[in-house]
Amino acid sequence: MTTRTAAGPAIRVQGLEKSYKTLQVLRGVDFEVARGSIFALLGSNGAGKTTAVKILSTLLKADAGTVTVNGFDVATQGGDVRESISLTGQFAAVDEILSGRENLVLVARLRHLKNPGRIADDLLDRFSLTDAAARKVSTYSGGMRRRLDIAMSLVGNPPVIFLDEPTTGLDPQGRIEVWQAVKELADQGTTVLLTTQYLDEAEQLADRIAILHEGRIIVNGTLAELKKLLPPAEVEYVEKQPTLEDVFLALVGDKR
Numbered sequence: 001m002t003t004r005t006a007a008g009p010a011i012r013v014q015g016l017e018k019s020y021k022t023l024q025v026l027r028g029v030d031f032e033v034a035r036g037s038i039f040a041l042l043g044s045n046g047a048g049k050t051t052a053v054k055i056l057s058t059l060l061k062a063d064a065g066t067v068t069v070n071g072f073d074v075a076t077q078g079g080d081v082r083e084s085i086s087l088t089g090q091f092a093a094v095d096e097i098l099s100g101r102e103n104l105v106l107v108a109r110l111r112h113l114k115n116p117g118r119i120a121d122d123l124l125d126r127f128s129l130t131d132a133a134a135r136k137v138s139t140y141s142g143g144m145r146r147r148l149d150i151a152m153s154l155v156g157n158p159p160v161i162f163l164d165e166p167t168t169g170l171d172p173q174g175r176i177e178v179w180q181a182v183k184e185l186a187d188q189g190t191t192v193l194l195t196t197q198y199l200d201e202a203e204q205l206a207d208r209i210a211i212l213h214e215g216r217i218i219v220n221g222t223l224a225e226l227k228k229l230l231p232p233a234e235v236e237y238v239e240k241q242p243t244l245e246d247v248f249l250a251l252v253g254d255k256r
Contacts (some may be wrong), residue, residue: 001249008071010160010191011056016065018051025051027215029065032210035159038182038192040206044252048193050090054165056193057087058153070160086153090165095148098147103137107155115245123151127181131201143174147181154190161185163194168203175253199231203244213252 005127006063011033018026025048033039041049054060056067058217059080063233067074094103101120108116124130137145153161163182182205185192196202202209203223210220219226223244230242230250 001104002161005073009033010070011039011193012066012231013052014053014066016052016067017063018048018055020058026055026062029212029215029217031108031210031217031220032195033191035191036186036189037207038186038194040202040209041193041195041212042197042202042209042248043195043212044197045229048215049197049212050164052212053162053193053195056108057085058082059087065219076165085160085162086156086158086159087162088149088153088164088166090168094137094145094152097136099136100124100140100144101133103105103148104152104155107152111156113156119155123154127151141174142170143177146170146174146178148184150178150181154185158190160191160193163192165195165197167196167198175201180228199243199245199248209244211248211251218251 006231009032011031013029013031016026016029017024029048029052031039039231041052043049051060051176056069056074058074058081061075069081072080072084074081084122098106101124104120104123108119113119121133122132127150129148129151132140132144133141137148140148150163150166160243166182167178170178182192183195186207194205206223208220208222210217212218219229226244226247227242229247231244232241
């Protein structure tokens with residue numbers, strides 16, 4: 001993969017709109033993602049997170065607005081965008097019949113890359129899967145499958161990766177494994193946009209968090225900036241700082 005790296009934000013979204021017949025899913029979404037950062041798009045089910053990611057990854061056309069990824073316009077330079085990104089969906093897209101290493105070699109060959117075996121071995125080591133490299137993926141735990149799925153998405157070193165609900169269905173240990181993998185991506189310069197409905201996930205991973213509610217970004221900032229939106233509470237004369245959950249529920253309402 002030889003896609004050039006442009007200057008400016010890795011992702012820029014302005015006035016993004018999308019409707020399905022009479023249902024307005026996105027109603028003028030705006031945000032930017034800095035290069036090498038982790039950006040969390042946080043929202044409840046049906047908030048429009050997956051729709052936004054599909055538009056950013058050229059799988060869906062917007063009704064209005066502009067989107068650039070790695071400096072390329074998703075509407076007019078779709079091929080360049082696709083060469084710049086990788087997308088990992090809500091469920092691991094791995095072949096259970098093949099081994100972990102065979103999955104990675106297959107993707108490298110499909111991308112016509114040189115030395116697919118070395119690429120596979122490097123990624124297995126990077127994601128702590130070397131010991132399980134020869135095992136069929138059907139024997140992997142949920143966390144291992146998800147780490148392999150992310151590793152597969154990095155074949156070719158795309159500068160931008162989209163993770164749509166990356167820990168859906170995982171147990172606590174699996175979630176921690178995936179969190180560590182995502183942190184390492186950003187540490188090595190990859191720009192990560194992840195969608196999540198898990199407040200602790202956004203709190204653990206993201207450099208910036210945007211809350212998407214009813215098709216609009218209602219707040220966008222660092223965790224510290226979001227916490228400042230609510231005053232600290234005093235419990236038995238001890239000041240208690242608001243959590244991200246407090247901020248989220250105050251902004252979108254407690255539907256429980």
